[in-house]
Amino acid sequence: MIVAAAIVKDGRVLACERSAPAEVAGRWEFPGGKVEPGESDAQALARECVEELGVHVEVGARVGPDVSLAHGRAVLRVFAVTLRDGDVPRALEHTAMRWLAVDELGSVPWLPADKPIVAELPALLAAERLA
Numbered sequence: 696m697i698v699a700a701a702i703v704k705d706g707r708v709l710a711c712e713r714s715a716p717a718e719v720a721g722r723w724e725f726p727g728g729k730v731e732p733g734e735s736d737a738q739a740l741a742r743e744c745v746e747e748l749g750v751h752v753e754v755g756a757r758v759g760p761d762v763s764l765a766h767g768r769a770v771l772r773v774f775a776v777t778l779r780d781g782d783v784p785r786a787l788e789h790t791a792m793r794w795l796a797v798d799e800l801g802s803v804p805w806l807p808a809d810k811p812i813v814a815e816l817p818a819l820l821a822a823e824r825l826a
């Protein structure tokens with residue numbers, strides 16, 4: 696299982712540019728990674744957000760469907776995530792980061808598996824604005 700974070704703040708979502716490996720470098724994704732043995736999805740996601748962004752997060756609801764990766768050898772599961780007050784993400788492992796507003800969601804080359812997740816973001820961003 697790969698878990699990843701749709702970090703939402705002020706009507707925008709954080710997109711991150713992969714630095715490696717070569718075949719996906721330059722593609723954009725949600726920060727995250729593999730769930731390690733003994734971890735829950737939420738624990739893995741919280742750990743990855745510390746490692747990749749230096750932030751503490753609160754893990755919320757699922758976003759979009761489980762997406763099959765690598766010919767069914769892995770599954771990508773994305774969660775809505777909020778930052779702990781005052782925490783500011785830094786690109787510790789990514790080449791670049793951008794906070795995308797709803798009209799900018801198509802402005803980066805997402806990893807192909809992320810497309811059905813990105814399709815759910817307008818509703819997620821709208822809901823956050825109302826909250």
Ligand SMILES: Nc1nc2c([nH]c(=O)n2[C@H]2C[C@H](O)[C@@H](COP(=O)(O)OP(=O)(O)OP(=O)(O)O)O2)c(=O)[nH]1
Binds near residue numbers: 699719725726728771
């Ligand atoms: N984190 C993340 N990975 C994604 C997304 N979309 C997508 O296809 N993937 C794929 C790319 C990689 O093949 C895999 C995640 O690998 P990773 O390199 O981020 O995981 P990790 O940090 O645990 O890996 P490792 O280098 O520690 O072994 O999932 C996404 O939105 N976020």
